[in-house]
Ligand code: ADP
Ligand code: ZN
């Protein structure tokens with residue numbers, strides 16, 4: 179008789195499906211095998227997630243698996259377990275979870291034949307060749323990198339920021355020859371790094387003292403305190419035990435410099451996994467790690483699902499970063515799943531940050547995480563001097579106060595660089611008619627259009643609607659249209675006017691959308707000439723600007739008074755991260771923060787005492803109000819063509835849930851802070867519980883109810899467990 183299997187089928191239903199495993203398949207069923215199955219009128223690719231399920235459907239009503247797609251299971255059992263756990267935890271359809279956990283090329287029935295990667299090394303007769311022309315800097319530097327690494331694949335070379343023409347020039351010149359297969363070099367071939375300071379040493383020995391067991395560490399240290407060095411040493415120890423490492427980095431932090439640093443330390447052992455790679459390239463990294471051919475995976479969010487042969491250490495850098503939380507569909511937190519993986523593999527996990535999340539600090543307070551602190555900056559850079567500039571009743575020049583302009587002047591004169599931070603791109607966030615008061619609003623959202631001067635456009639930053647910048651008021655035909663408030667584009671122009679003799683470099687989504695443009699802008703700054711950098715939060719991550727000695731922060735007040743209780747935490751992190759981009763040992767930095775609320779208690783604590791006391795103060799407030807991370811929450815969101823429709827749906831869910839009590843509360847349905855977005859009306863139901871099991875019990879009821887309700891055809895809804903915003 180045929181056996182039964184449960185399959186994760188890529189469909190929006192919140193369950194697995196049982197199928198017959200016919201004798202004709204001529205092999206046993208195994209967990210993690212990819213199979214082809216009939217589903218409705220389609221033929222889909224699914225994954226076997228359970229064997230011999232208890233099934234109350236008579237077997238003559240069940241369909242049979244059509245074929246097995248691979249010789250071996252694509253996913254090992256630990257990853258299948260993880261997927262099932264995560265589907266439960268996030269109350270998300272298990273088939274979609276598995277679909278996302280598989281590399282894109284494995285979502286189709288037949289994965290492409292794997293092309294072996296081509297590796298290059300310095301050619302044997304390289305000494306005999308004429309030297310490379312001294313102006314070909316890129317070629318010279320690439321040759322040095324390859325010599326150091328022993329050998330590198332075309333992919334790795336590209337990841338390090340070298341273009342194909344540069345590589346081809348070296349190949350054509352005979353400087354390189356093809357290497358056979360990558361060989362793992364012995365550890366002593368590679369650079370072993372600087373002598374650690376005592377705090378780093380302490381951190382490394384604590385982490386390495388627990389490589390055999392599940393242990394959670396929060397590595398708290400300002401930018402430049404040597405966290406990465408701690409990771410690298412712990413990784414080296416882990417590799418020497420024959421184990422592998424998973425290191426997660428926020429998308430924007432995975433720069434060629436980061437990769438190069440890992441690659442130089444561990445030549446040939448590192449694979450990258452991020453959205454800049456093609457599907458084929460991602461698949462190759464995935465295979466190299468899951469087969470054990472490579473030891474270190476350096477990747478962004480989705481890399482957390484990669485199978486490992488022998489995972490010995492998990493690292494999550496910049497653990498507070500919001501990009502670890504997927505913000506649509508399956509709203510998982512890669513940071514939290516990374517901790518789960520370490521638990522499954524009984525190995526340590528290190529969460530690192532200069533501005534730890536309140537979640538992690540709370541876990542430290544509860545003795546769940548052990549705190550490892552790096553208080554000094556490695557290489558002895560001093561702490562920047564942070565000051566609040568009260569701009570109430572001051573005349574601002576396009577958003578810039580006189581004090582900030584004067585300080586900019588001094589800094590440039592001293593031959594240094596200035597960074598001006600404003601988290602708002604475009605020319606101006608608001609266009610208004612001086613005649614009648616008309617405001618350029620988005621037609622589809624409850625939001626104002628942002629003026630983009632260079633492109634002569636009004637744009638909505640929420641739905642991407644665009645229209646031409648009007649020259650007269652559409653309402654009263656007055657030509658006096660005024661731009662209220664600055665964006666980065668306006669600051670750039672204004673600073674160019676004030677300081678015509680220096681370069682003003684703007685970094686935001688508009689100036690860095692072309693591939694490689696971020697890198698060339700950053701290179702321009704790193705050459706050290708006096709210049710001014712203007713930008714959004716893209717400046718707060720990944721890059722260090724050693725010649726910047728003045729940081730001006732234009733407007734953070736918005737973050738202090740948001741509807742979302744998490745906003746002050748995020749503003750404080752952003753502020754500290756921006757401030758931390760600047761300065762080095764011989765060039766201490768100054769940070770000026772313009773504000774209308776110089777007496778704001780949290781802001782004062784942040785400036786005078788630093789991030790830790792600031793965070794503890796916020797945590798105490800959360801404690802008092804019983805807000806996460808002290809309690810646990812979830813948001814059920816719905817959007818539809820009318821607000822009524824979205825609210826009715828959520829009300830019906832609410833009616834099915836337990837009434838609020840001491841341990842459990844429901845708020846809503848409430849209209850979302852921006853109720854109308856891209857023409858759809860949005861509402862939310864906020865659930866909060868003292869303990870996780872209570873929350874999950876209610877969420878299960880909510881999902882069951884929501885799935886069963888008859889819905890207006892325009893209605894969409896989603897569940898967000900451990901949300902990071904409203
Ligand atoms: P973080 O990751 O905390 O920003 P890094 O590990 O990148 O810090 O260290 C900042 C800089 O200091 C790097 O250039 C690194 O090579 C250097 N560095 C780190 N640790 C030491 C040390 N113990 N001695 C000298 N230089 C160090
Ligand atoms: Zn008007």
Ligand code: ZN
Pocket residue numbers: 620621622623625638639640641642643856
């Ligand atoms: Zn819009």
